[in-house]
Amino acid sequence: MIATIVPDVRNHYPVLLREIISIITPQYGGTFIDCTFGQGGYTKKILSFEKTKVIAIDRDLESLKKAEKIKNKFEDRFIFKNIKFSELINLKLKDKNVKGVIFDLGYSYTQIKDPKKGLSFEAIGELNMKMGINDFSAKEVINNLDEKELAQIFKYFGDEKDSNRIAHNIVEDRATREITTEELVRIIDSSKKKKNQKTHNATKVFQALRIFVNKEISELIYGLINAAKVVKKDGIIAVVTFHSLEDKIVKYFFKSLSENKSISRYMPKGVEKINLFKILSKKPIVPTKKEIQKNPPSRSAKLRYVIKKEDFYDFETDILEKFDHLIRIENFSTRL
Numbered sequence: 001m002i003a004t005i006v007p008d009v010r011n012h013y014p015v016l017l018r019e020i021i022s023i024i025t026p027q028y029g030g031t032f033i034d035c036t037f038g039q040g041g042y043t044k045k046i047l048s049f050e051k052t053k054v055i056a057i058d059r060d061l062e063s064l065k066k067a068e069k070i071k072n073k074f075e076d077r078f079i080f081k082n083i084k085f086s087e088l089i090n091l092k093l094k095d096k097n098v099k100g101v102i103f104d105l106g107y108s109y110t111q112i113k114d115p116k117k118g119l120s121f122e123a124i125g126e127l128n129m130k131m132g133i134n135d136f137s138a139k140e141v142i143n144n145l146d147e148k149e150l151a152q153i154f155k156y157f158g159d160e161k162d163s164n165r166i167a168h169n170i171v172e173d174r175a176t177r178e179i180t181t182e183e184l185v186r187i188i189d190s191s192k193k194k195k196n197q198k199t200h201n202a203t204k205v206f207q208a209l210r211i212f213v214n215k216e217i218s219e220l221i222y223g224l225i226n227a228a229k230v231v232k233k234d235g236i237i238a239v240v241t242f243h244s245l246e247d248k249i250v251k252y253f254f255k256s257l258s259e260n261k262s263i264s265r266y267m268p269k270g271v272e273k274i275n276l277f278k279i280l281s282k283k284p285i286v287p288t289k290k291e292i293q294k295n296p297p298s299r300s301a302k303l304r305y306v307i308k309k310e311d312f313y314d315f316e317t318d319i320l321e322k323f324d325h326l327i328r329i330e331n332f333s334t335r336l
């Protein structure tokens with residue numbers, strides 16, 4: 001008889017852990033940067049191999065408790081910093097022999113279930129959505145940006161088809177009452193032309209707001225640029241994404257620097273252009289059926305990675321120009 005695996009999502013499962021470990025090979029030792037420490041799932045596994053060091057980063061101060069426990073056990077091999085990964089460059093890692101930089105984007109189980117954070121449409125009360133180290137909350141966004149700006153956020157960050165109508169109804173409603181999480185869900189429900197059968201009607205708008213509040217587009221772009229600077233020759237950058245916008249950015253960054261487009265500032269003119277990265281697999285790695293069964297939220301995860309081929313710290317990239325239309329939308333926040 002085949003035993004049924006009952007999904008248990010009460011715990012945090014590090015997504016694609018086995019695959020990440022087989023790519024970064026910590027069994028040979030080295031310094032690794034875990035840019036999204038979360039519950040420390042990846043970090044703990046890396047530290048279980050001798051001769052490894054981990055510098056872990058997380059913008060959410062809640063991660064500190066987990067980090068302190070790990071610090072007690074691995075005092076000499078572990079450092080935790082409560083910063084955003086866009087600030088990775090401030091850690092002065094230029095002369096450290098960084099063998100791997102890993103990102104596991106998205107939110108940890110504890111963040112999603114934390115009612116104070118209000119990341120989920122199942123949360124009750126005031127809109128928030130701050131992951132940690134933020135300048136404004138979703139409440140300020142919903143109450144202050146104009147209709148056109150809200151519509152663009154929902155369209156470009158959430159791929160929401162009914163973005164105009166939802167934005168219009170928000171602006172109309174907010175004139176008479178405060179928009180709480182429940183109220184926003186109600187507005188979205190009543191604005192949708194077609195009711196979604198598979199996912200909750202509010203999924204896309206909530207995704208868009210989380211991206212906007214946490215500036216996830218520029219975070220990812222600067223995180224990738226910084227990772228590419230600090231990782232040494234033959235080192236790895238590995239990124240797990242959870243939605244198509246993130247995957248698009250990661251794919252472009254890796255591909256554009258692997259196709260004779262990159263060049264170091266220090267290269268003399270006339271010298272043949274070189275590639276910064278080597279891509280081993282064009283297709284992303286996705287979780288096995290078994291992993292999805294055990295941890296259903298892993299179903300949308302995609303893992304891409306590159307090997308740095310050259311030892312340049314500075315390099316040129318057009319990623320900021322390529323995604324300028326999205327960064328402009330993020331910059332609506334300067335009005336808040």
Ligand SMILES: C[S@@+](CC[C@H](N)C(=O)[O-])C[C@H]1O[C@@H](n2cnc3c(N)ncnc32)[C@H](O)[C@@H]1O
Nearest residue numbers: 014036038039040041042058059060084085104
């Ligand atoms: C999916 S969880 C990571 C889980 C982790 N791999 C583990 O095994 O426990 C993502 C974490 O990244 C953090 N995070 C997201 N964006 C960040 C950023 N820009 N800078 C620093 N931390 C970030 C979140 O606060 C969250 O704790």
